[in-house]
Amino acid sequence: MDIKFSHGSPVRAIRSCYYDDALDLLAVAGEESVSVLQCDQASVQVIATFIVGLRVTALAWSPKTVSPSVSDEWCIELVASTHDFGLHKLSKTSSGGESMLHFGGGLTGHHGRITDLTFVGGQNFRARHVASVSEDKNLIVWDLYPSPDFNADTSSDLEGASSERNDHHQPTALVIPFALPLCSVGSHPSTSKELLVSDARGSVFLVDWKKDPSEPERDDDGLQNIVELVHPRALAESSTNLAKSLSGYASWHRDNTNLIGAVYGSEFALWDIGNLRGGKPFAVGPCTRDGGDRFRWSPSSPDFFATSSASGMGKGAAIQIHNINHLSASATVITVAPRPHRVIDFDWLATRGTPRIAAAVGHDVLIFPISVD
Numbered sequence: 001m002d003i004k005f006s007h008g009s010p011v012r013a014i015r016s017c018y019y020d021d022a023l024d025l026l027a028v029a030g031e032e033s034v035s036v037l038q039c040d041q042a043s044v045q046v047i048a049t050f051i052v053g054l055r056v057t058a059l060a061w062s063p064k065t066v067s068p069s070v071s072d073e074w075c076i077e078l079v080a081s082t083h084d085f086g087l088h089k090l091s092k093t094s095s096g097g098e099s100m101l102h103f104g105g106g107l108t109g110h111h112g113r114i115t116d117l118t119f120v121g122g123q124n125f126r127a128r129h130v131a132s133v134s135e136d137k138n139l140i141v142w143d144l145y146p147s148p149d150f151n152a153d154t155s156s157d158l159e160g161a162s163s164e165r166n167d168h169h170q171p172t173a174l175v176i177p178f179a180l181p182l183c184s185v186g187s188h189p190s191t192s193k194e195l196l197v198s199d200a201r202g203s204v205f206l207v208d209w210k211k212d213p214s215e216p217e218r219d220d221d222g223l224q225n226i227v228e229l230v231h232p233r234a235l236a237e238s239s240t241n242l243a244k245s246l247s248g249y250a251s252w253h254r255d256n257t258n259l260i261g262a263v264y265g266s267e268f269a270l271w272d273i274g275n276l277r278g279g280k281p282f283a284v285g286p287c288t289r290d291g292g293d294r295f296r297w298s299p300s301s302p303d304f305f306a307t308s309s310a311s312g313m314g315k316g317a318a319i320q321i322h323n324i325n326h327l328s329a330s331a332t333v334i335t336v337a338p339r340p341h342r343v344i345d346f347d348w349l350a351t352r353g354t355p356r357i358a359a360a361v362g363h364d365v366l367i368f369p370i371s372v373d
Contacts, residue, residue: 003367005037005044011360015059015078016347018254018299022067023350026358027078028365029056034080034090038068039349039358039367047076050090050098054082060117063127068094079130081114087132089144089171103171104132104142112136112181120187120195120209131195131209133182139197141209142171176209184249190257194226198250202231202264204271229271230279231264247310251295255302263292263307268322283327287320293343299350304370306357307331308343317341317361321370334368337361 009030017025026037026044034056036048047068062077076092087104104110112135120141121129128145146169178199186196193210206227231248253259258273266289269281293310307320317337323329336343336359346359355370 001042001369003039003042003044005365005367007035007363007365009033010363011344011365012056013059013080014345014347014358014360014365015061016299016349016358017061017065017067018350019061019063019065021070022061022065023352024069025061025065025067025076026347026349026365027059027061028360029059029080030363031055034059034078036076036078036092037365039351041353044367048090048092048098050080050088050092050100052080052082052088052090052100054084054086057081057083057114058117058132060119060130062119062130063123079117079119081117081132083113085110085112085114085134085136087114087117087130087142104140104173108170108173110134110136110138110140115182116184116186118185118187118195121192123189131185131187133185133197135181137178137181139176139178139182139185139195139207139209141174141176141195143174144171145169146172174209176207178205183247184251186250186252188252188257189254196250196252196260198248198262200248202233202248204229204231204248204250204260204262206273227273227276228279229260229262229276229281231262231267231269231284232280233265233267233284247291247293249293249295251297251305253297253302254299261295261297261305263287263295265291268292268295268305268307270324270327285322285327287322287331288318294346296346296348298348298355298370300348300352301355301370304355306346306348308346308359311342315339317343317359319343319346319357319359334370336366336368 007030013029015027028035034050037044058081064077066074068074074094089101092098114134131141180199184198195207197205248264250262260271268287270283287307288309291310294308298304316339318335320331344360349356358367
């Protein structure tokens, strides 16, 4: 069954929660607020609304989050970035209302649009770090709980105490500079120290953010890189000024740490970290003539990934579904809305059963099933 949720303002970002205790939650960001939806097979229910007062550019879920469908003592925690280059930790518990912690502004944070966010470095109540990337060419890893009492009884978080503690201890920042604007950042549940970062010219980096910067084995650019992957066509187009825009998006397969996918321009690319091939992808294929905007692996059907277009001039608001076992076959194209609409953002819902996608188009979020036969 298709579900439609009207946000009330243009939807700027959406993000599904992939953590086991909150698989039915979806965050939807608009011009000035973030709504948290609890999704079942036939409907959605708003369980929290955070009035940020600024346009949101990216969202990330905390592993601390527990859905009301899992526990009566549920807890919501996520981070949102806004167009003023600031960040906001959004929290709500079963026993309290919405609370917000604002950080990252001024001299301590980014100086360009924040393009993506992800939590990293721990699971459940140990999740204390969030990473942000920006057009200012910086990756910043934030410690949300820098106070000495972080190791205290973490059950207090479910009682609403975390926001009060953080009011007195602003998050601290570790800055890792890059040579080009950054488009996306991702983490993997199996590792606490690696981040997947894509830049605007066709490179994807695996970065050890916990590595001591004083160690000598660093590359010529001073980056804490483990691996650099390249998309040859995107690099060639950017070097010859043929690229229509500086954009790219990379995603880490949740079931296979060796498998990485990305979209650059009109193509997707897949890399196998176990067989680097000089950093070149083992597979490249077409996704959209208008230029790709998002790449996301399905968390519930790991053979599938989806891409979206950067504009609505071709097939309108469309999503392309690909099967990694049949890369030579044409993608299944799902047109969500006609031209001139486009998909602003999309994500797979993490609930079990038939895979579903949530797509943001205009003021609405459309949730629909995907056939995987």
